[in-house]
Amino acid sequence: MGIFIPKFSANVIYFTEEILFSIYKKGVKEIRVHGRGGQGVVLASEIFVSALIKEGKHAACFPYFGFERRGAPVVGFIRFDEKPIRQKDQIYRPDCLVVMDETLFKAVSIYQGIKENGILVLNEKRDLAEITIPSGIRTVGIVDATRVSLDLTGNFIPNTAMLGALCRTTDWVKIHSLIKSLKENFEQKLLNKNIQMIQRAFEETKVYNLGGDSKWH
Amino acid sequence: MALKSPYQAPLGKELYVIKTGEWRFQKPVVSKEKCTRCGICLIFCPTNSIKEGEASYEADLETCKGCGICVNECYAGAVTMEVERKG
Amino acid sequence: MSPRKTPKKVVNGNMAAAYGAMLSRPTVLAAYPITPQTPLVEYLSRFISEGLLKAEMVEVESEHSALSVLHGACLAGGRVFTGTSSQGLALMYEPYIRTSTLRLPMVMAIANREVISPQSVWGGQQDAVTLRDAGWIQIFCENNQEILDSVIMGYRIAEDREVLLPVNICYDGFYLSHMSEGVEIPSQKKVDQFLPAFGIEHIKLDPEEPMSVDPLTPGDLLTEYRFKHVEAMKRAKKVIDQVDGEFQSFFQRGYGGQVETYRIDNADLLIVTMGSSTGTAKVAVDLAREQGIGIGLLKIRTLRPFPSERMVEAIQGKKAIAVIDRNVCFGWGTGVVFMEMKAAMGPLARGIAILNYIGGLGGSDITVEHILKIIRKMDRIKDKDFKQVTWLGVEDV
Numbered sequence: 001m002g003i004f005i006p007k008f009s010a011n012v013i014y015f016t017e018e019i020l021f022s023i024y025k026k027g028v029k030e031i032r033v034h035g036r037g038g039q040g041v042v043l044a045s046e047i048f049v050s051a052l053i054k055e056g057k058h059a060a061c062f063p064y065f066g067f068e069r070r071g072a073p074v075v076g077f078i079r080f081d082e083k084p085i086r087q088k089d090q091i092y093r094p095d096c097l098v099v100m101d102e103t104l105f106k107a108v109s110i111y112q113g114i115k116e117n118g119i120l121v122l123n124e125k126r127d128l129a130e131i132t133i134p135s136g137i138r139t140v141g142i143v144d145a146t147r148v149s150l151d152l153t154g155n156f157i158p159n160t161a162m163l164g165a166l167c168r169t170t171d172w173v174k175i176h177s178l179i180k181s182l183k184e185n186f187e188q189k190l191l192n193k194n195i196q197m198i199q200r201a202f203e204e205t206k207v208y209n210l211g212g213d214s215k216w217h
Numbered sequence: 218m219a220l221k222s223p224y225q226a227p228l229g230k231e232l233y234v235i236k237t238g239e240w241r242f243q244k245p246v247v248s249k250e251k252c253t254r255c256g257i258c259l260i261f262c263p264t265n266s267i268k269e270g271e272a273s274y275e276a277d278l279e280t281c282k283g284c285g286i287c288v289n290e291c292y293a294g295a296v297t298m299e300v301e302r303k304g
Numbered sequence: 305m306s307p308r309k310t311p312k313k314v315v316n317g318n319m320a321a322a323y324g325a326m327l328s329r330p331t332v333l334a335a336y337p338i339t340p341q342t343p344l345v346e347y348l349s350r351f352i353s354e355g356l357l358k359a360e361m362v363e364v365e366s367e368h369s370a371l372s373v374l375h376g377a378c379l380a381g382g383r384v385f386t387g388t389s390s391q392g393l394a395l396m397y398e399p400y401i402r403t404s405t406l407r408l409p410m411v412m413a414i415a416n417r418e419v420i421s422p423q424s425v426w427g428g429q430q431d432a433v434t435l436r437d438a439g440w441i442q443i444f445c446e447n448n449q450e451i452l453d454s455v456i457m458g459y460r461i462a463e464d465r466e467v468l469l470p471v472n473i474c475y476d477g478f479y480l481s482h483m484s485e486g487v488e489i490p491s492q493k494k495v496d497q498f499l500p501a502f503g504i505e506h507i508k509l510d511p512e513e514p515m516s517v518d519p520l521t522p523g524d525l526l527t528e529y530r531f532k533h534v535e536a537m538k539r540a541k542k543v544i545d546q547v548d549g550e551f552q553s554f555f556q557r558g559y560g561g562q563v564e565t566y567r568i569d570n571a572d573l574l575i576v577t578m579g580s581s582t583g584t585a586k587v588a589v590d591l592a593r594e595q596g597i598g599i600g601l602l603k604i605r606t607l608r609p610f611p612s613e614r615m616v617e618a619i620q621g622k623k624a625i626a627v628i629d630r631n632v633c634f635g636w637g638t639g640v641v642f643m644e645m646k647a648a649m650g651p652l653a654r655g656i657a658i659l660n661y662i663g664g665l666g667g668s669d670i671t672v673e674h675i676l677k678i679i680r681k682m683d684r685i686k687d688k689d690f691k692q693v694t695w696l697g698v699e700d701v
Contacts (some may be wrong), residue, residue: 036240046484050314053486062316064667068339068425069263071240071282086583088447088479089284089671103239151302156242157314220697227422 014045014150026082029172033076033162035100035108036071045076047163047185051177052080060085072179073104079171099123100145100158121166123158124184128208141169143205153190160194164201175202234280237264241283245297249273251295258287259294307593312486316677317475319411320448320487321387322347323472326357326454327495328411329502329631330385332371334362339425341476342489343417345387367392371399378408379509379517383459383502383523386464387413389477390431391420397435403470404439407507410470411455412440416579417477418666426667427477427580429631429644432642433607439533441540442472442607446582448487449560451475453551456490459499461569466539468506476630478582478667484666498554525599535611537694544606558605562611565618567593570601573682574619576627578641580603581670585628588675597683604641611646619649623655624682628675630664636694638662657685668698677701 025144031048035041043204045061059080066072096119097110104110114120116139123145124131130178133140143165145158160182167175182194252273259274260268266281267274272297276287288296315323322344325333333352335345351357364370367388374384384404385403388396393414403410418428432442441461451473458471460575475481507517521529535570552558566586568574594601602618604611619625629639636643642660646653661678662671674696681690681701696701 041480045315049486053312053314058486060477060483060485071237072220085448085485087672088476088483088580088587090669092671092673100434114303156300171650174698218695 025171026080026081028079028085028087029096030094031078031096031098031166032091032094033098033100034104034212035074036074036088036104036158037065037072037074038068038157039100041074041076041100042155043185044159045161046080046179048078048166048173048215049080050181050184051173056081056179064090086131095119095168096121098162100162105147106137109123120167120168121162123162123165128206133210138210139169140208140210141165141205142208143201145201148197148201150206152193152200160197164198165205167198168202168205169207173204236279237266237279237282238279239300241281243283243285243300244278244281244297245276245283245285245287246299247273247275248297251293253293253295255292257272257290257292261290262288313489314342315448315452315487315489316482317388317448317451317480318342318344318348318415319483319509320433320452321350321455321473321475323487323489324452325385325411325413325612326351327490327492327509327681328385328456328499329358329496331359331502332362332374332384333359333366333382333386333387334373334377335386336367336370336392338367338389340417340418340427340481341387341389341392341413343481344376344413344415347663349423350384356564361453362556367396368398370558371396374410375399375403375406375408376509378410378504379507379566381502381508381510382443384410385412385455386410387415388416390417393431393435394419397438397671400435400440401438405529407468407533407536408470409459409463409468409504410474411458411462412470413451413455414472414474415477416474416480417581422666424533424666425477427479427481427630428665429474429629429640430474430665432472432474432687433631433633436608436640439537440470440487440608441467441537442474443605444579445473445475445480445605445663446603448480448485449557451480452489453555453557453559453680454497456499459545459550460550461502461540461543462484463491464540464543465501467536467543469533469536470538473538474579479580488492488557536573541606541609541611543614544618557621559605561614562606562609562620563614564605565601566601566603568602568618569599571678572600572621572623573597574602574622575599576602576625576641576645576676578605578607579630580628581628581664584670584672585675588672588679591672591676592679597679599682607641607644608641610644610648615645615648617651619656622656624659624680624685626682628661628663628670630670632662634664638691657682657690658692659690660693661696669695674701692693 032039042063049059049061057080063076065074074192092113093115098121100123111134116136119139120142125144126141129145136214145161151160186194249272264275264280285298337345362373379382414432416429419430424689454473462471548561575585589599589601627642629641631640633640633643638660638661
């Protein structure tokens with residue numbers, strides 16, 4: 001087929017040995033952000049990294065895209081830890097998946113590699129009951145980021161709202177660190193709107209703790 | 218080595234049209250009264266989605282990705298973007 | 305974790321190179337955008353318009369013109385900087401070969417991108433390694449902090465009286481150029497102390513001291529100039545190590561100079577990397593060490609001049625070496641670093657199993673899993689019957 005889909009697991013065969021899982025017990029957290037070009041995946045990743053660094057952690061992120069076009073699938077890889085991040089490869093076993101555009105599920109195999117007891121952060125207006133969640137997911141955070149973005153800016157750029165949802169679902173960074181990073185990345189005109197978006201999304205995010213078998217407890 | 222391509226040099230023989238219509242969240246709506254049929258929107262459309270219709274130029278929603286360039290370029294101001302929510 | 309003195313800024317590889325250039329106070333810049341280096345040109349323009357960088361950015365219509373402009377500026381006594389990638393570097397080839405043979409000290413960033421065909425915008429080291437015999441010093445970086453620091457060190461190395469050669473600072477496209485991480489930006493004051501003002505003496509366009517620059521040269525003189533160029537490259541090895549040591553004492557950060565060794569003591573296996581895959585390999589080495597495997601890592605920082613002496617030091621006592629190449633050496637059927645290492649090892653290669661893994665081409669990934677498999681393969685090598693070259697991602701390791 002001619003279409004290019006970000007294939008980040010070309011011919012990698014997952015080890016089942018202890019050696020590999022010891023990486024993941026070492027404290028590195030890996031997040032994979034899925035979105036489309038123009039939705040702010042790259043900027044959101046950078047703001048998240050910036051917030052973590054303000055809190056004294058080490059973090060790194062980079063994007064991967066097939067076509068560099070508005071609308072084409074984009075993936076953002078974020079790693080953070082107490083120690084410097086040395087890995088420079090893509091993320092195959094994310095602890096957390098952030099999906100900014102629900103139409104992506106048709107085009108990209110989003111759930112590939114997510115770890116047992118992983119976390120999902122979804123941009124959805126549906127209820128959890130209507131969504132198929134793969135087994136093994138422990139936590140799901142849902143927010144209608146599209147609505148937040150359309151209401152507050154008239155545009156479909158859900159990245160800031162998704163940051164609020166990510167913060168609320170995982171608690172891996174404090175919201176005021178994110179807001180401080182926003183201040184460095186946005187000029188006054190858009191800054192207030194973005195702060196409102198992140199705060200509203202933070203409040204509106206519903207976090208569900210599943211038992212690891214996709215049932216809502 | 219398991220080779221995926223039968224060719225010696227990089228080339229492609231199949232035409233695959235990417236479903237860019239699935240990318241959009243807003244669609245262009247053309248006012249038939251205002252449209253002057255100048256064709257500027259057709260020239261600028263990056264996905265080649267604008268087609269000549271009966272009363273005005275229109276976007277083919279199979280491929281239109283909702284970028285809004287046609288709105289930006291239309292001299293007559295005949296195109297507006299309308300938000301559509303997908304489930 | 306010790307408290308940091310300077311707050312870290314989140315920058316990507318291109319911005320790190322731009323900061324490094326800004327702090328080095330060049331006076332003339334000329335660059336043409338090409339993915340993945342485009343943001344570098346944009347950041348430099350922004351620095352100039354914000355008054356942070358007092359330089360003139362000459363708008364050129366191609367990379368060929370960009371470097372030609374800088375030739376003139378350098379000869380006229382200005383410190384210069386530019387950046388490019390892949391096909392841009394190819395277009396720049398004509399003035400590129402001339403820069404080193406004319407002994408013009410300058411620094412150029414290369415955001416390594418695969419040369420086309422096949423059509424690609426993603427990372428691969430082919431662009432820089434294809435030009436390794438053009439006489440430039442080539443330094444490959446592992447992370448963004450190293451990019452920033454290497455640009456500053458690059459000027460020290462290039463402008464050293466014993467060297468007087470141009471320097472390439474190479475970093476992997478997308479994997480480093482677009483990777484955002486925390487980087488300490490040194491203060492202008494400190495960099496000014498480390499890097500003295502630029503002044504060109506050995507060849508210049510100066511009305512006070514008129515000379516013809518690059519006249520038609522007969523064979524015996526040409527041979528002499530080539531010899532001097534070669535000698536300068538040899539001296540550069542020592543200078544690179546020296547400058548790194550000085551940088552370490554100024555800024556408390558060092559990179560080992562020509563090579564960096566990681567956990568090579570008590571190791572009988574060795575992984576050799578160049579570029580961003582080093583970071584990933586270090587993680588794999590740590591994991592393997594936990595399993596009791598005696599593995600170490602050698603990071604080649606300078607491809608040119610090739611660090612033969614320090615490489616030979618590092619391979620002492622090793623029974624198997626795996627070289628991971630993000631490039632191809634056509635004609636040898638191996639990667640470039642593999643071929644260079646074998647050439648440098650000479651008779652020392654007897655008795656050591658040396659394997660080559662070509663991967664990461666065209667933006668494909670070199671993962672921790674790949675390297676762990678390579679380590680396991682090396683650990684189990686019984687005799688000399690092994691496949692010398694394996695293509696990662698296309699063949700099984």
